[in-house]
Amino acid sequence: MNMDMQRFHATFFEESREGLEAMEAGLLSLEQGNRDGDLINSIFRAAHSIKGGSATFGFDAIAGMTHVLETLLDELRAGQRAVSPPAVDAMLASVDVLRALLAEAEHGTPADPAAVQAMKDRLNAVLSGQDAPAATPAAAAKADETPEGWKIGFTPAPSLFMSGNDPLRILRELEHLGPLEIACRMERLPGFEQIDPLEAYLAWDLGLIGKVPRSAVDDVFAWVVDDCELDIQPMQRNAAPVEAVAIAAQPVATVTASGAQAPAGAAPAANDTAETSIRVSVDKIDGLINLVGELVITQAMLKQVSGLLDQAQCERLFAGLDLLERNTRDLQEAVIGVRMLPVDAVFRRFPRLVRDLSARLGKQVRLRTIGEGTELDKGLIERIADPLVHLVRNSIDHGLELPDARREAGKDETGTITLAASHQGGHIVIEVSDDGRGLNRDRILAKAAERGLAVPENPSDSQVWDLIFQPGFSTAEAVTDLSGRGVGMDVVRRNIQALGGEVQLESASGSGTRVVIRLPLTLAILDGMGVSVGEETLILPLGYVLEALQPQAEDVRTVAGDGRVLRVRGEYLPIVSLNDYYCYGQSSAEDPLVVVVEADGQKLALEVDELIGQQQVVVKNIENNYRRIDGISGATILGDGRVALIVDVGGLVRARRTLQAA
Numbered sequence: 001m002n003m004d005m006q007r008f009h010a011t012f013f014e015e016s017r018e019g020l021e022a023m024e025a026g027l028l029s030l031e032q033g034n035r036d037g038d039l040i041n042s043i044f045r046a047a048h049s050i051k052g053g054s055a056t057f058g059f060d061a062i063a064g065m066t067h068v069l070e071t072l073l074d075e076l077r078a079g080q081r082a083v084s085p086p087a088v089d090a091m092l093a094s095v096d097v098l099r100a101l102l103a104e105a106e107h108g109t110p111a112d113p114a115a116v117q118a119m120k121d122r123l124n125a126v127l128s129g130q131d132a133p134a135a136t137p138a139a140a141a142k143a144d145e146t147p148e149g150w151k152i153g154f155t156p157a158p159s160l161f162m163s164g165n166d167p168l169r170i171l172r173e174l175e176h177l178g179p180l181e182i183a184c185r186m187e188r189l190p191g192f193e194q195i196d197p198l199e200a201y202l203a204w205d206l207g208l209i210g211k212v213p214r215s216a217v218d219d220v221f222a223w224v225v226d227d228c229e230l231d232i233q234p235m236q237r238n239a240a241p242v243e244a245v246a247i248a249a250q251p252v253a254t255v256t257a258s259g260a261q262a263p264a265g266a267a268p269a270a271n272d273t274a275e276t277s278i279r280v281s282v283d284k285i286d287g288l289i290n291l292v293g294e295l296v297i298t299q300a301m302l303k304q305v306s307g308l309l310d311q312a313q314c315e316r317l318f319a320g321l322d323l324l325e326r327n328t329r330d331l332q333e334a335v336i337g338v339r340m341l342p343v344d345a346v347f348r349r350f351p352r353l354v355r356d357l358s359a360r361l362g363k364q365v366r367l368r369t370i371g372e373g374t375e376l377d378k379g380l381i382e383r384i385a386d387p388l389v390h391l392v393r394n395s396i397d398h399g400l401e402l403p404d405a406r407r408e409a410g411k412d413e414t415g416t417i418t419l420a421a422s423h424q425g426g427h428i429v430i431e432v433s434d435d436g437r438g439l440n441r442d443r444i445l446a447k448a449a450e451r452g453l454a455v456p457e458n459p460s461d462s463q464v465w466d467l468i469f470q471p472g473f474s475t476a477e478a479v480t481d482l483s484g485r486g487v488g489m490d491v492v493r494r495n496i497q498a499l500g501g502e503v504q505l506e507s508a509s510g511s512g513t514r515v516v517i518r519l520p521l522t523l524a525i526l527d528g529m530g531v532s533v534g535e536e537t538l539i540l541p542l543g544y545v546l547e548a549l550q551p552q553a554e555d556v557r558t559v560a561g562d563g564r565v566l567r568v569r570g571e572y573l574p575i576v577s578l579n580d581y582y583c584y585g586q587s588s589a590e591d592p593l594v595v596v597v598e599a600d601g602q603k604l605a606l607e608v609d610e611l612i613g614q615q616q617v618v619v620k621n622i623e624n625n626y627r628r629i630d631g632i633s634g635a636t637i638l639g640d641g642r643v644a645l646i647v648d649v650g651g652l653v654r655a656r657r658t659l660q661a662a
Helices: 003-031 037-056 060-077 085-107 113-128 137-144 167-175 214-220 282-306 315-339 350-361 378-399 403-408 441-451 461-469 489-498 649-661
Strands: 149-156 180-185 203-209 228-234 340-342 365-370 375-377 415-424 427-434 502-508 512-520 525-533 536-541 545-549 556-559 563-568 571-577 593-599 602-608 610-618 632-637 643-647
Touching (some): 003 037, 003 085, 003 350, 037 060, 060 113, 085 113, 149 167, 149 214, 167 180, 167 203, 167 214, 214 228, 282 315, 282 525, 282 610, 340 378, 350 365, 350 378, 375 378, 378 415, 378 427, 378 489, 441 461, 461 489, 461 502, 489 502, 525 593, 536 610, 556 571, 563 602, 571 649, 593 610, 593 649, 610 632
Parallel strands (some): 365 415, 536 643, 571 602
Antiparallel strands (some): 149 228, 180 203, 427 512, 502 512, 525 536, 525 610, 545 593, 556 563, 563 571, 593 602, 632 643
């Protein structure tokens, strides 16, 4: 396989995955009672695209499966078959098998041939079973009115190739419906010197012979109806055929805006999409972000050096540096915006998960999503999916009661799970909540005592809920394939922390549980507060910073067993000396300052020597290049070339909780 074909395959695999997601979402909507014709057509088009592309590239197993699926969908949209639970269930199951076949074609991971054959047999059984009602007399009469053939005038728009379509492929699809007479019109063809190979010049007069339903003809042109002039008329009996011109039906390579060959029969939902979007490798985007990061560092260096110059003598230089700073920030935001995707890319996998799992457990569950358009860095989206899957499974398995129990508690028999996403300050906040039974405080404490876990005296609810994140902790009474092995919540927290985020859990008995995940908007660049601690510079992520102040002696108290605390507007906050925490030695500042931060719902007063100021920093990963350091989430390069560590504020809060519990 040459490199070009590999690139074409990559485009096909990506578009097929998107098509399967669209099919799954559409089938779930169909199952819930939506009978809109456009919905069924959209599911059919997705299956048709996958079938055409797989046939073009020789993925026969995928083509064979989608052909049977397409036949069933065609009967549904033609009204020849009622939408029934067995049919929808079989089609949803076929999506899973198609995913396995797609993985086999892309990565060589073998799909179970028995499962594939069983799925085809199941679809064929639905097709041939009692699922389809007999044709009504009106439908039979309508079939008798089908003409002897169709006269078709097909004039492609010049931009047809750029939408990923090929007129000759359309002609070949028509030939599958019946004998086809073809006449080519070449009046738009320019001289050889003026020919643009990316424009379509030829037009066609076609005669399709046979009793073919008009809907079947419309389906062939469904992809190009907005990119052509189309005239379809019934052919009269004994009508003279069109003047045929022999045309060699050879494949024409069509190239999308990404430079990849479009699969046969494939087209975007709106035909101008290919002209306004382009597929770019994620590696190229990452490389561009890295370059912008280096530009941010260089800009910071110039700003730092300029501070040594006389402002009156270098007024134009300072004006230029201010403009460079604004342009650098705009460029950074624009480039990072390219990597941003709506969180719906994760959320849309959950309707199917909730449907299957609730049916398996005998529960009735309603999924509600909020803020699907909230954008998140692509790297975060790919890595947040597994933790969210675990949280949703936990909510269905542990959180929501069976219908009888909910009815006895005065609740709706159908439980609700809510997935919500929003932007809050410099973070994206994702919430997973349910209206189930809530956490059992006494059972958690009993299990902690049984395992010998350290629990503070008279613990608060938040301290009790925090025990759930201990490795191996589980209150399940029985081990199943869904839960009970104590593997999960600790992994969820660890994965979220690895992304620079934090997890907070809230629960009320009888009312449900809410898990809140806070993540940075991007992993590459953040706004920080530079502080001096001893001879070192540390960066506090600005999203955690509430305020900075000069503490007065009368506001500082020492509490037995809790160390020093600072009174801030009537609230006492624990003081954490960063000099002591990071073992930098004795502070050299006579009057240290305090920066108030908040993470995991708890505030801390961080004692520092001096405030350097707000600055934009490029995050460098320490764990990949050295090892994980408690209380440090990364590093950055300052304008003078020195390395500054980025404080893990959430880690400081968790470390203090652990110390209190010991």
